[in-house]
Amino acid sequence: MQGGKHIHLIGICGTAMASLAGMLQAVGHRVTGSDNAAYPPMSEQLAAMKIPVYEPYREANLEPRPDLVVVGNAISRGNAELEYVLDQRIPFCSMAAILHDEFLLGREPLVVAGTHGKTTTTSMLAWIYEVASRTNPELAPSFLIGGVAENFGTSFMVRDTHPFLIEGDEYDTAFFDKGPKFLHYFPDAAILTHVEFDHADIYADLPAVKTAFKRLVNLIPRRGRLVAFDGSENVTECxxxxxxxxxxxxxxxxxxxxxxxxxHDATGTHWEIARAGEPFASMTLPMPGEHNALNATAAAALAAGQGVPVAAIVEAIASFRSVKRRLEVRAEVGGITVIDDFAHHPTAIRETLRALRSAYPGRRLWAVLEPRSNTLRRNVFEDALVESLALADEVVLAAVYQSGNIPEAERLVPETVAARLHGQGTPAEVHEDAAAIVAAIAPRLLSGDVVAILSNGGFGGIYRLLPEALESR
Known part of the structure; x- marks a missing residue:
């Protein structure tokens, strides 16, 4: 499209949709959007870009009539704006389709995919390219990341250069396109971090998930490269x-x-990388966690294979500042550290708690979980969730988010999880919402405690409520 079109995004506060909104505005389009509930960090990013966000969904948000509507993958039939778009025959498309057509054609798409680690790995890869561009401007990256990369202060960048780094999401594309978003991206090279059963709302089982990743692999041309984790039989199969x-x-x-x-030490994580049996680099990452070191190794491997100098890779990883909502320290009050982490799957919870153990040795670790993702709201993951949460010293669970949307037979029962943890010797309790959790635990927190708040959503404002309660003690 030529610049200057009016493009409206339904579901604009999703991470990828908010990023797309900024990208479209950056190339000259007038962008508006709507959502049911806006929360940080994407609401803040949209506000900073002065992109209007209308709440709630309603037909009036589409007046004056836009030239094109982008329909987010969380939007389904019955949504007031979607029904109006269909009735009025307003042109519409998916986020992934417009991303391909407007931004990826003619560039070098580098896709980071996998059940876990793709947001952090994409952020690391983008920062590697950014550091390398200081001596070679042609390496300056465009990117779209499923989170706000701290080194950039944004989740997207659009430039005229060739490399385009993109987080490849395996979730479905739109109500009219139930295939994974990453099948629209046609990578020149890719990273595959992990393959596990996830997104039980759209994938029937692990074989269905593996089929999706196999299709992505099948899109990489013969001249391309695939950097793949060696510690997963599922990845090997894919x-x-x-x-x-x-x-x-x-x-x-x-x-x-x-x-x-x-x-691991107080400065972060250190390790060596060998390339084809020969020493490649000594790495330092100012973040805890074996999983983060592996993410950095994947980013380093892809970048090196695309011609990025080793010195730039080492410098970038050593100066990497993480991603918002990934082991993010939200507050330190009276010796109590409050951590925010975007938990969406039992494996992610396990790695987060393991990383916090290494970063804060000897300190009492609380895990405060909101079962919010479509994965964590389902009881098919109960065994793995209990195993992961048992790494904490104290566990607090909220009620299942919008539990009525999950069939009762499939729904996670937090009380059952708490009872199983108790049976294994891990104290666990359940409270209805964020306010009840804060009221219950704030008086019991002690100096030295680390509180990991685990949710992929706003969690009732607990990231503000808990520090406020601690300040007022």
Whole structure:
């Protein structure tokens, strides 16, 4: 499209949709949007860009009539604006489709995919390219990330250069396109971090998830590259029939990118990388967690294979500042540290708690969980959730978010999770909402405690309520 069109985004406060809104505005379009509930960090990013966000959904939000409507993947039939778009025959498309047509054609798409780690890994990759562009401006990246990268202060960037780095989401595309978003991106090269059963609302089982990733792998051209984790049989299966070069990364002795000598201290995580059996780099990352070191290794491997100098890679990882809502310290009050983490899956919770154990050794660790994602709201993941939460010293669960949207037979029962944790020796309790949780735990928190708040949403404002309660003690 030529610049200057009026484009309206239904569901604009989703991470990818808010990023797309900024990208469209950056190339000259007039952008508006609507949502049911806006919350940080994307609401703040949209406000900073002065993009109007209308709440709630209603037909009047589409007057004057836009030239094009982008329908978010959370929007389904019955939505007032979507019904008006269909009735009035206003042109519409998905986020992934317009991203491909307007921004990826003619560029070098580098896609980061996987059940876990893709937001952090994409942010690391973007920062590597940014550091490298100081000596080679042609490497300055455009990117779209499913979170706000702290080094940039934004989740997107649009430039005239060739590299375009994008987080490849396996979730479905729109109500009219039930395939994964990443099948629209046609990568020149890609990273595959992990493959696990997730998104039980749209995938029937693990084989269905693996089929989606196999289709992504099948889109990479013969001249392309795929950097794939070596510690997962599911990943091995998904990359087995790739036509491109496949380079594995991880701890295996025979991996192309081998990690060794990992150690943690107060400054972060340190390790060595060997490339095809030869020393490649000594790495330092100012973040805790084995999983973050593996994410950094994947980003380093893809960048190096695309010609980014080793020195730029090492400098970028050493100066990486994380992503908002990934192990983000939200407050420190009276010696109590409040952490915000975007928990969406039991494995992500496990790795977050393991990372916090290494970062805060000897301190009492609280896990405060809102079962909000479509994965965590379902009892099919109960066993894995109990196992992950048992890594904490104290566990607090909220009620299942919008529980009525999950069939009762499939719905997670937080009281059952708490009872199972109690049976294993981990104190656990359930409270209805954020206010009740704060009232229950704020008087009991002690100096030295670390509180990990785990949710992929706003969690009733608990990130503000808990520090306020601690301040007022």
């Amino acid at each position: 990359v087995a029939k790739a036509f491109c070069t496949v380079e594995r990364y991880g701890f295996a002795v025979d991996s192309h990118w081998r990690v060794s000598g990992m150690r």
